[in-house]
Amino acid sequence: MIPPISRRRALQLGGLGLAATVVGGAGLAAAAGSRFSPTPGAELSEPAVLRSTGGLLQVRLEAAEQRVPLAGGEATILGYNGGLPGPTLRLHPGDRLRVDLANRLGEATNLHVHGLHVSPQGNGDNSFLAVQPGDTFAYEFRLPPDHPPGVYWYHPHHHGTVADQIFGGLYGAIIVDDPVSIPVTRERVLVVSDISVDDTGRIQQPSPMAQMMGREGELVLVNGQRRPRLHAGPRDRERWRIVNACTARYLRLRLDGQQMQLLGIDSGHFAEPRAVEEFVLTTGNRADLLVTTAAGTAELRALPVDRGGMTGMMGGMMGGRGPGGTAFPTEEPVTLADLEVAGPAAVPLPAVPARAAARDLRAEPVATRRRITFAMGMGAGMGMGMTFTIDGKRFDPDRIDQLVAAGTVEEWTVVNTSPMDHPLHLHVWPMQLIARTGRPVTEPTWQDVVNVPARSDVTLRVAFDHFTGRTVYHCHVLDHEDRGMMAVLEAR
Ligand code: C2O
Numbered sequence: 392m393i394p395p396i397s398r399r400r401a402l403q404l405g406g407l408g409l410a411a412t413v414v415g416g417a418g419l420a421a422a423a424g425s426r427f428s429p430t431p432g433a434e435l436s437e438p439a440v441l442r443s444t445g446g447l448l449q450v451r452l453e454a455a456e457q458r459v460p461l462a463g464g465e466a467t468i469l470g471y472n473g474g475l476p477g478p479t480l481r482l483h484p485g486d487r488l489r490v491d492l493a494n495r496l497g498e499a500t501n502l503h504v505h506g507l508h509v510s511p512q513g514n515g516d517n518s519f520l521a522v523q524p525g526d527t528f529a530y531e532f533r534l535p536p537d538h539p540p541g542v543y544w545y546h547p548h549h550h551g552t553v554a555d556q557i558f559g560g561l562y563g564a565i566i567v568d569d570p571v572s573i574p575v576t577r578e579r580v581l582v583v584s585d586i587s588v589d590d591t592g593r594i595q596q597p598s599p600m601a602q603m604m605g606r607e608g609e610l611v612l613v614n615g616q617r618r619p620r621l622h623a624g625p626r627d628r629e630r631w632r633i634v635n636a637c638t639a640r641y642l643r644l645r646l647d648g649q650q651m652q653l654l655g656i657d658s659g660h661f662a663e664p665r666a667v668e669e670f671v672l673t674t675g676n677r678a679d680l681l682v683t684t685a686a687g688t689a690e691l692r693a694l695p696v697d698r699g700g701m702t703g704m705m706g707g708m709m710g711g712r713g714p715g716g717t718a719f720p721t722e723e724p725v726t727l728a729d730l731e732v733a734g735p736a737a738v739p740l741p742a743v744p745a746r747a748a749a750r751d752l753r754a755e756p757v758a759t760r761r762r763i764t765f766a767m768g769m770g771a772g773m774g775m776g777m778t779f780t781i782d783g784k785r786f787d788p789d790r791i792d793q794l795v796a797a798g799t800v801e802e803w804t805v806v807n808t809s810p811m812d813h814p815l816h817l818h819v820w821p822m823q824l825i826a827r828t829g830r831p832v833t834e835p836t837w838q839d840v841v842n843v844p845a846r847s848d849v850t851l852r853v854a855f856d857h858f859t860g861r862t863v864y865h866c867h868v869l870d871h872e873d874r875g876m877m878a879v880l881e882a883r
Pocket residue numbers: 503505546548675816818865867
C-alpha cells in the first residue's frame with residue numbers, strides 16, 4: 392500500500408492526463424464501450440433507468456463483487472447489476488416497486504429504500520431482515536398515492552456492514568416523478584460517492600481512527616466516474632438530481648459562473664425555486680437542482696465541510712482540522728465534474744410552475760415531545776473503545792427505544808453532546824426542521840437526514856401517518872451507525 396498522500400497526488404496528476412505514467416500502462420487499457428469511464432475527463436455516463444409501467448416496477452438487483460474500470464485503473468468493487476451505481480429506479484406516486492434482491496456477496500446484506508414513505512413491515516422497507524449469501528429475497532414497496540415526488544436512493548442496511556457495503560459501491564438512485572412536470576432542456580442523475588482502492592484495485596479498509604471519524608474515500612466519483620465532463624448549450628435549463636451516497640463525507644457544492652436554483656432537498660420542495668451560491672448535502676441527503684447555463688466552463692466542486700473532530704476527547708492529540716488534524720481528507724476542494732457550455736443560445740423555456748405550499752406541522756397539535764441525545768464516549772482502551780450512542784445506549788434490534796402512537800405528530804429535540812457532527816436519519820417518515828440550536832426555521836423545511844452539529848441541537852416535528860411497525864433512526868455517518876449509533880422506533 393502506498394502512503395495516502397502520494398496516492399492522492401498520483402490521483403491528482405491523473406487528472407492532468409498523466410495517469411498512464413502514474414498508475415502504469417494497465418491504467419488506460421480499460422475496455423471501450425464500458426459505461427464506466429476508464430479515464431477522467433470522459434463524458435458523463437448515467438446508470439440505466441428502469442421505469443414503472445401500469446403502476447408497477449419489477450426489478451432484479453444482484454449484489455456482487457465486480458472488477459470494473461475505475462478512475463484510470465481497474466478496481467474490484469461491490470455493485471448492483473454489474474457496476475456502480477446500480478440502475479436508477481423511476482416511479483410515480485401510488486406505484487408498487489418489487490425488487491428481487493439476489494445476494495452474490497460473501498456476507499449477508501439487505502435492501503433499504505432511503506427516504507421512501509412506505510411500510511417498514513414484512514417484505515417492505517424492513518431493515519431488520521438479513522438476506523444470506525446465495526439467497527434471493529422478494530421485496531415489495533407500495534407508495535401511497537400522495538407520496539412526495541423527489542429524489543431517493545437505495546442501499547444495504549445490514550447492521551455492522553452498512554459502511555463497508557456502501558463504500559464498496561452498493562447504491563442507486565430512485566426518482567419519484569412530479570405530477571406537474573417542470574420544463575427543462577435535459578435531466579441528469581448525479582450519484583456522488585467516495586471510495587479508496589489500493590494498488591491492486593482492492594477496496595482499502597479504513598483504519599480504526601478513520602472509522603471513528605467516519606471514513607472518507609480518496610476518490611470522489613460521479614456515477615462511478617472520476618471528474619466526468621458534461622456538455623450543454625448557453626441558456627439551457629438542466630435538472631440535476633444529486634445523491635450524496637458517500638459513507639461519511641459531506642458535500643458543500645458550488646458551480647461558480649452558472650446559476651443554481653434548488654427545487655428541494657430530500658422529499659422536501661420549496662414553493663418557488665431558490666437561488667443558491669452553494670449548498671451542503673450531508674451524507675444521505677439529495678438535491679433536486681436547476682442549473683441555468685451560461686457560456687464558458689465551470690467546475691462542480693465539493694468544498695470542505697468542517698464536521699468536527701475528536702479534539703478534547705483524546706487528550707487533544709487528534710484535532711479535527713488544521714495542520715495537526717488530518718483526520719478528514721476533505722480539507723481541499725474536490726472537483727467532481729466539469730461543465731462545458733458552448734454553442735448557440737437556446738430559446739428561454741417557460742417559467743417553472745410554482746408548487747403547492749408544503750404541509751406545516753408548526754400549525755398542528757403535538758401529541759408527544761421527546762429529547763434524544765447523540766453522544767460519544769471513551770470506552771476501555773485508547774481509541775478502539777470509542778462508543779457511539781443514542782440516549783446512552785448502543786443499537787439493540789430487540790429493544791424498542793421509542794414507542795409512538797400512529798397518526799400523531801411528535802416534536803423531537805435532538806441534542807448532540809459530542810465534538811463531532813452527527814446527521815440524524817429517520818426511516819419511513821420525513822422530518823420537518825423546526826429550529827436549529829433554538830433558532831426557529833422560518834419556512835417549512837422537510838428532510839430525511841438532518842445534521843445535528845457538534846455540541847448543538849435541532850428541533851424537528853414528525854407526523855407518524857399511514858404506517859405502523861418497527862423501524863430505525865440513526866446517524867448517517869455509516870461507520871457510527873455500524874458502531875451502534877442507531878435505535879428502534881415502533882409506531883403502533
Ligand atoms: Cu440511508 Cu438508514 O439509511
